[in-house]
Amino acid sequence: MMNKPHPKKIKPVESRDRIIQAAVMLFARKGFAETGLRELAAAADVNLAMINYFFGSKKELLKGILDTFFSGYLDIAREKLAGPGDLQTRVGRFIRHVVDYFDCYQDYLLVTITELPHDDPEIIAHKANWARKMIGVIEKEICLPLARETGRKIPPTCIGPMLVSLIAARFLFAPVMEEVTGGAGSLELSAYAEMTTHVFLQGITGPDWKETRNQT
16 A cells, blocks of 8 residues: 655645646736736745745746646647648647647636747747747648648748647637627637638648739
8 A cells, every 4th residue: 555645745746836827827817027926926825935946936937837838739739740641630630639728728828829028038039949849840740741742832930820820819819709799609619620720721722822812
């Protein structure tokens, strides 16, 4: 029979998790700049020294949140885009799983996309490190197969932001769309994933934009 861990041994882990969860909630609702460390400590039910012990600063705490979100997103991309099937099958599978992921971690999504201090070189560099990894997967699993199959060369630095923006739009604009529709609700997640897949694939495999421009 295994001995139960001593409460003092698991308390620091629990405290760190509470700090992250409280930070995600406050950053998503109030903003990174408007959230104070004392307010964060109170929300996490820890003392201020505990935040400094685990993270050192609010900026390092933000990096921890970004790492959690981006690592999950990257894992999905590596697994679902690299699996069996043609390009359409793999992209559809990836989008379905990312829609579910964004739905489960909506506050993380809000913080990652809307609450980055874009004028902070350190945060920009931190996010860029994750972006390079994702761009590498996009290039290998979408751009190169697309070029082989259609001859169309679209840079991954275009496809990557385009894809995440399409998927994230449902969650970023949900409160506004609820107001617009009078509370009628939005598409079910599965329907939204299917529609997003269609729009994205039509965009990268449909008529060339130069041909379309010449016809107008």
